[in-house]
Amino acid sequence: MPTLEKILQHIGDPSQILHKRSVSGGDINDAFHVETEQENYFIKRNSNVPSHFFQAEARGLQLIRDTETVHVPEVYYYDTESGTGDAYLVLEHIKKEAPTPRSEQRLGEGLARMHQATGQGYGFDQPTFVGELDQKNSMVSSWVEYYRDQRLLPQFQLAEEKGRLPANRKQGLRQLMDNLDAFLPNDPGSSLLHGDLWGGNWVSGPGETPYLIDPSVLYGDRLMDIAFTELFGGYSRTFYESYQRKAPLPDYYEEVKPLYQLFYLLVHLNLFGEAYGSSVDRIVRHYTDVKG
Structure with a gap:
C-alpha cells in the first residue's frame, strides 16, 4: 500500500x-x-x-x-x-470548537432534513461496520425483516459465539425477535440514517457549523437514529427541540425507543462484555413481559 x-x-x-x-x-x-x-x-x-x-x-x-x-x-x-x-x-480537517446553542440548533434542523432523504426499501446495498464489527446488508421491503435479520440476529449470533447469552437472555431475545412485528412498524418510512449517532460522532466547527462524522449509514426508521442519541447522552435539549420543530416524533416513539437501543447495547455487549448485559436484559424483559 x-x-x-x-x-x-x-x-x-x-x-x-x-x-x-x-x-x-x-x-x-x-x-x-x-x-x-x-x-x-x-x-x-x-x-x-x-x-x-x-x-x-x-x-x-x-x-x-x-x-x-x-x-x-x-x-x-x-x-x-x-x-x-x-x-x-x-x-x-475540521477545527473543533465548543458546541453552542446555535450549533446544536443547526444540528437538529440539519438531521431532520437529512432524514427526509428517502430510500427504495430498507437496509443498504453493501456491507458496513459498526465499531470494528463487519455488518452485512441488503435492501428489503420490510423494516421489521431488516431490523430483525440483519441487525439483531447477527449480534445475537455473535453474542452466542462469545458465550454472552445465558439461558434466560438467549430465550428472551429469541422470543422478542420472533414477535418483533408486534412492536415495530413494518413500513415506517425509509430515511437515510447516520447509523452510529452517539454524542462523539458530531463536532461543532468554525462559525458554529455542526459536522457529522463516522457514519454507518443505512435506510431505515429515523427513530433509530434518535433513539441512539438518547442512549449515551451528548445531545442537548436545544438539539431535540430543533429536530422536533422540523420533524415531529410520532406518539409511539417512546414505545419503540428501547427496541432500537437494544441493537447498540448488543453491539457493546459483544465489543466490551457483560457490563452491558443488564441493560440488554432489562429491555428484553420489558417486551417479553408485554407480549406475555
Missing part, C-alpha cells in the same frame, strides 16, 4: 509535511492531524482491514453530503485494497 507521502502527492499535495500529531477519541483507528505546507488533514490509519473498511465510511459521508442538509468532512482519499500494510482515510 502507498505511503502517506505518496497518497498526499496523489491527491495533489506534493508539499512537505510540517507537523503530524496523534489525535485521541477513537479506539479502532489511529488518527492524526497532519499539516503540510499546503493544507491540513484529518487522517485515519489501520492495518489488516477489509477492502471496504474505509470505503464504507467514505461512501456514507458522501451520501450525507449529497443531501445538502448537514455538513460532513470532505473525503480526499481512501484505500480499497485488503492487505497487511497500513490503510488510510484522508479527510478534511
